[in-house]
Amino acid sequence: MQVLQTTAACGYRGAAVDDYMDALELSRPTIYRLLKGLREQGFLRASPIRGRYLLGYELLVLGSQAGNGSGLRDLTRPRLLSLAQRLGDSFYLFALDGFSAVCLEVQNGKYPVGSFVRATGGRVPLGVGQASIALLAYLSKQERESILAHNAQQLEHEYGISLQAINKEIDHLLQVGYARGAEGSHLPEYTGLATPILDHSGHPLGAMSCSMLKSRLSEEHKLQVLQGMRDEVVELVQQAHGLLYIE
Amino acid sequence: MQVLQTTAACGYRGAAVDDYMDALELSRPTIYRLLKGLREQGFLRASPIRGRYLLGYELLVLGSQAGNGSGLRDLTRPRLLSLAQRLGDSFYLFALDGFSAVCLEVQNGKYPVGSFVRATGGRVPLGVGQASIALLAYLSKQERESILAHNAQQLEHEYGISLQAINKEIDHLLQVGYARGAEGSHLPEYTGLATPILDHSGHPLGAMSCSMLKSRLSEEHKLQVLQGMRDEVVELVQQAHGLLYIE
DNA sequence: TTCCAAGTCTCATCAATTGAGACGAACTCA
DNA sequence: TGAGTTCGTCTCAATTGATGAGACTTGGAA
Structure with missing residues (x-):
């Protein structure tokens, strides 16, 4: 290897x-x-x-299968595509893997943007970015805490993100239904939004995420992006019944 | 392994x-x-x-790199995307690998279609499909012949494709600049078109390919698809100068 | 041609993997 | 809760099959 x-x-x-x-x-x-x-x-x-x-x-074969656990990637890909085309930003699919979030798929729109994750297969420690928030929020309390404890140092030092900030964003997500990234001291010019993808039992299968320049995030655009992602996720989950092998 | x-x-x-x-x-x-x-x-x-x-x-990481020899995939991906969106068919990127053509990337449009290749990483023996023709045509005579000799049996038996049919399509490509698949006795309801992607010395880096139901291939649609693929390939090759590490 | 790096071969050495089977852990189902 | 089953690990001795040194061959480039 x-x-x-x-x-x-x-x-x-x-x-x-x-x-x-x-x-x-x-x-x-x-x-x-x-x-x-x-x-x-x-x-x-x-x-x-x-x-x-x-x-x-x-x-190639192994890689494309690896990213398609439960068939999630195949279901998500065309939806990211359509979002990227309609809205112009970059859209991502993330999944949990140990103490990090892995990017399973990216579709760049007309206004692509740097992000912590460069490409398929990229990782960020859980806590960084809006997708992390969307994934963490739906774990059990113990799981979440043990992950955050594990990552705390790195989050603080490398990304300038505090546990409080993360918990605050998790609460925010649970109230309003979408995730923002926790404020850190890095990449302050970028921002993003994310939506969890949950199975029937409420476990997070993944997160759909979007990143863009802060300057593009008008209130109107924000609503469009959120509505777009939500619609796609809802359809996706419906489509998944019988298609996703959750277990 | x-x-x-x-x-x-x-x-x-x-x-x-x-x-x-x-x-x-x-x-x-x-x-x-x-x-x-x-x-x-x-x-x-x-x-x-x-x-x-x-x-x-x-x-994932290895897979996405593996498919991106010389950066070709990154350059091609958004173009396949845009073709698939504009024209509705399924578009593919193929590369040579030994005696077969490997599919490096697929983007399905609104009217996706079965093909010999299911997904990223899929292979067909060289000779099958329009992309094969586009790749074979630009190899040296010896290379092409040795590959075809190697595949001849399989092509005949499994796909019902004769060497004559293949050579005919290669000639056709060299005359008119685009490839059709050699007529075989299988999947007769599908058809497709392909364009080679050549480096400055005329070697084939890959082929852009499109497959669709025969019924969709009106003369008008054919012209659109060909023009679309050609434009994208031309731009791609221009963009490649300095970006593609050919050697 | 000559040169040099890429790749292969031989062979003796021995470290590291192997399998059998026992053991412990974790989940399932009654 | 407890019996039963499957998952996963451990120990240990036997030996296989990988290893490195270094010579050799191949093949492309100048």
């Missing part, structure tokens, strides 16, 4: 044997043996540049 | 230990050891169902 990670770390251009040698504490022959095996299985492929290796297409 | 494949094969619900036992000729303790390791690295995760395992989110 480290070979794959190393390959990924080398990006577009591919990884050379020396990259693996530096990263892996293995001998040259062993590295070649691993590379060969992984290539044969389709997990690596040769780069057009001789002597470099790229991630193989077998990972 | 077989553990991952097995997990994938079990789909949404996740794989149980017995699935691994059946698939892998390993003892129970060993399987648990592997599962543990893969979980720790994020390549597997626990399913909500006790005792079952799902693909982990780490694969």
Whole structure:
């Protein structure tokens, strides 16, 4: 697995044997043996540049399945698309994973925007961003607290977000039905909105999220975005009955 | 890697230990050891169902990189999107991989359609479908012939496609600038169009493809689709200068 | 051609994985 | 609540199968 990670770390251009040698504490022959095996299985492929290796297409299949737990991604994708097209902002699907939220899907609209998460597969510690709030709010108290306790330091130091701010936003969400990001000291020019996606028992399956420049968030636009996301989520959950394998 | 494949094969619900036992000729303790390791690295995760395992989110990251060789996918994605929205059909990005074409990206429009490829990561033997034609046509003669020789049997038996039909379509493409699928005896109700994406030296980086019900392919619609794909590819290639790491 | 890096091979060593089976933990169902 | 079942871990001894050193071959580039 480290070979794959190393390959990924080398990006577009591919990884050379020396990259693996530096990263892996293995001998040259062993590295070649691993590379060969992984290539044969389709997990690596040769780069057009001789002597470099790229991630193989077998990972595509696994990756697209990995992000589609319970079929949620397939159901959400076209909806994010349509939101992004209609409203112009960037829309995201997040899911819980341990102490972080993982981005399962992004659709950028006409006015895409930087965010803490760059792309599919990106993570933020739970607590950062509006999607985190939407996910945390529907966990049991113990779960939520243990996650927040775990992340507290990092949230404070790296993102300038306090637990109070987070709890405040959770309350806000539970009152008004949508999530804003907790105020932190970073990326102050951006903002966003999120809606939880809950199963029939009230557990969070994921969150639909939207990020934009603060300057775009007029009251009117905010209502449009919220209404749009809510409508899509409601339809999604209806559609899910019988389609989502919740259990 | 077989553990991952097995997990994938079990789909949404996740794989149980017995699935691994059946698939892998390993003892129970060993399987648990592997599962543990893969979980720790994020390549597997626990399913909500006790005792079952799902693909982990780490694969998302690898998968999205794997499909983005040279940055092609990122450049193409929004264009497929816009085509799918404007024209209503399903649009695909394909790349070469050995003896097959791999689907790197799909965007379904309002009138999605079955095709030989179901989703991201899907493969068809080169020769099947319009994208294959677009890719094959720009390979060297030897490469093309060796690939076709390799696939000939399968093409004939499984898809009812003859080498003549393929060569005819390649000629057609070289004359008129777009590819149709070679006539086979399967899926006769569907049809499609494809455009190659070439680098500056004329090598095929990929192919943009579109599939639809035959009944939708009026002459007018055909022209629209072709024009749309061509425009997008031209822009894409321009945009690529300096962005695509061809080498 | 010459050169150099990429990739393979051989072989002896031995560390690390393996399986059997017992054990503990956790969930289910009565 | 308690019996039963399945999930997951642990121990330990046997041995396999991976490992590294270094020589060798291949193949592209100048």
